[in-house]
Amino acid sequence: xxxxxxxxxxxxxxxxxxxxxxxxxxxxxxxxxxxxxxxxxxxxxxxxxxxxxxxxxxxxxxxxxxxxxxxxxxxxxxxxxxxxxxxxxxxxxxxxxxxxxxxxxxxxxxxxxxxxxxxxxxxxxxxxxxxxxxxxxxxxxxxxxxxxxxxxxxxxxxxxxxxxxxxxxxxxxxxxxxxxxxxxxxxxxxxxxxxxxxxxxxxxxxxxxxxxxxxxxxxxxxxxxxxxxxxxxxxxxxxxxxxxxxxxxxxxxxxxxxxxxxxxxxxxxxxxxxxxxxxxxxxxxxxxxxxxxxxxxxxxxxxxxxxxxxxxxxxxxxxxxxxxxxxxxxxxxxxxxxxxxxxxxxxxxxxxxxxxxxxxxxxxxxxxxxxxxxxxxxxxxxxx
Numbered sequence: 001x002x003x004x005x006x007x008x009x010x011x012x013x014x015x016x017x018x019x020x021x022x023x024x025x026x027x028x029x030x031x032x033x034x035x036x037x038x039x040x041x042x043x044x045x046x047x048x049x050x051x052x053x054x055x056x057x058x059x060x061x062x063x064x065x066x067x068x069x070x071x072x073x074x075x076x077x078x079x080x081x082x083x084x085x086x087x088x089x090x091x092x093x094x095x096x097x098x099x100x101x102x103x104x105x106x107x108x109x110x111x112x113x114x115x116x117x118x119x120x121x122x123x124x125x126x127x128x129x130x131x132x133x134x135x136x137x138x139x140x141x142x143x144x145x146x147x148x149x150x151x152x153x154x155x156x157x158x159x160x161x162x163x164x165x166x167x168x169x170x171x172x173x174x175x176x177x178x179x180x181x182x183x184x185x186x187x188x189x190x191x192x193x194x195x196x197x198x199x200x201x202x203x204x205x206x207x208x209x210x211x212x213x214x215x216x217x218x219x220x221x222x223x224x225x226x227x228x229x230x231x232x233x234x235x236x237x238x239x240x241x242x243x244x245x246x247x248x249x250x251x252x253x254x255x256x257x258x259x260x261x262x263x264x265x266x267x268x269x270x271x272x273x274x275x276x277x278x279x280x281x282x283x284x285x286x287x288x289x290x291x292x293x294x295x296x297x298x299x300x301x302x303x304x305x306x307x308x309x310x311x312x313x314x315x316x317x318x319x320x321x322x323x324x325x326x327x328x329x330x331x332x333x334x335x336x337x338x339x340x341x342x343x344x345x346x347x348x349x350x351x352x353x354x355x356x357x358x359x360x361x362x363x364x365x366x367x368x369x370x371x372x373x374x375x376x377x378x379x380x381x382x383x384x
Contacts, residue, residue: 005196007164011188012046022048025141027186028134029053030126031081031088033073035208036146036189038080039197042204043188044144045084053081053088054134058097058125079207089138093129100124106232109255112285113362116173123176131184142186149174149373150190151182158182160314160373165193172331175366175376176312226256238288240267243281243300251290254283260301260358265292302355303384305338308365308377309347316374318345326368327352329359329379335368348377 014022029041031053044051055077057070074090081088101120108115126145134140148163148170160182163169177185189197201209233255240249249267251257257265261280274294281300282291293300306329311318319342326335327350337353350365359382366376 005192007191008196008200011043011191014047019048023050026050026052026139027142027144028089028130028138028140029144030130030146031055031077032146032214033069033076033080033208033211034146034214035198035201035206035211036148037077038146038206038208039192039200040144040146040186040188041080041084041086042200042206044186045086049142051084051086052138052140053077053086054130054138055088055090056125056130057090057092058094058121060094076208076211083204083206091130091133093125096129097121097125108362109229110233112254112283114258114360115362116364118173119176119364122173127174127177127181127185131181135184142184144186144188146189147174147187148190148194149187151185151187153183157315161190162368162371162373163187163190168194171368171373172328172364172366175314175364175373177314179315182314226252229255236288238290240265240290240292243291243293248292254285254288254290257283257290258358259283259360262296265290267292296357301357303352303357303359303382304355305349305351305383306359306365307343307347307349307380307383309380311346311348311375311377313375314373318342319348323367325374328366328368329356330363338367340367346377347380349383351383 027044027049029037029044029051031037031041033055041051041053055074057074059070078088101117101124104120105115105117131143134143148165148168150161150163152159152161158179160171160174160177162171198209235253237250237252238254239247240251241247249265251265257280259280259282262277265278265280267278276294277296278292278294279296279298279301280290281293281298284291313319319340321342323340325338325340327338328335336356339351341349341351343349359379361379361381363379364376365379367374
């Protein structure tokens with residue numbers, strides 16, 4: 001292996017005592033058929049662990065052969081496990097996914113909010129159903145995934161840290177993990193950059209080395225979202241109006257739109273108005289109207305803060321006093337300085353150091369101190 005990454009070399013440099021300890025531990029790797037889980041399995045092998053893989057089927061495929069890739073992903077996972085010489089288990093969690101993730105996903109869209117199913121999928125499937133099955137049925141000491149996050153154990157507590165590769169950090173999606181879940185999980189690629197992960201896979205001759213990253217809804221694939229959602233929720237068309245009350249178009253359903261959206265509104269030039277682009281700034285659920293304004297920097301796009309509920313703290317009890325930290329209100333967002341003010345055990349007010357654009361109810365606000373992910377909650381409303 002000619003990979004020159006110092007962090008990779010440190011991962012591979014274990015003393016005999018560490019190797020001996022690892023040889024007594026069984027790890028079940030969640031094999032998705034992607035490059036990250038493939039390399040995770042290899043790294044754990046090299047570190048001495050007893051490694052087995054598990055492929056989860058979490059959605060029952062129908063006639064959407066253009067979009068569902070589960071069969072191809074399984075074939076890739078099987079090829080990787082064969083190459084590495086590890087056993088691959090298979091399990092169907094479709095019922096759990098439907099009951100604990102998908103029904104919530106639909107209920108949120110039904111009331112005009114924009115949920116993040118990947119976060120709930122991690123909470124209910126990857127780090128609950130999978131973890132329990134691996135421990136209870138397969139005798140695992142740990143599970144492992146290809147997430148770009150890190151774990152640090154401090155004074156008997158397990159902290160969840162951002163991934164080393166800032167462009168791939170996935171801690172935003174894992175803020176709901178408990179102490180116990182973090183402690184029982186390994187994240188082998190969290191200390192690596194994505195380019196290094198692909199280089200390792202390429203040098204090993206793994207079929208997943210150049211496979212593109214998945215960007216679809218967790219476990220459902222890269223379907224045409226509007227067509228998919230229409231299967232389960234009836235569309236309810238309504239008016240598109242300006243902040244001044246002028247009706248300038250029609251929408252197919254509030255559920256198809258999100259705050260800050262520019263594309264797909266179907267608003268061309270409006271007579272008597274500037275040619276600036278239109279953006280969604282509000283959803284009027286009572287009147288089933290989509291409210292729009294012109295210009296990316298329109299004041300109606302910005303919020304001074306938010307109210308969050310359904311809180312979860314990775315390693316601490318509910319907040320008792322105000323806390324200064326940083327927050328992300330969407331994935332890949334640059335951290336924002338903020339102050340969190342507890343209102344009760346499951347509700348906080350978050351005040352931004354400067355106004356933020358397109359703060360969206362239903363999405364998650366995730367809190368950090370430096371590289372440590374503290375936890376987060378669901379955005380209930382904006383504070384203008």
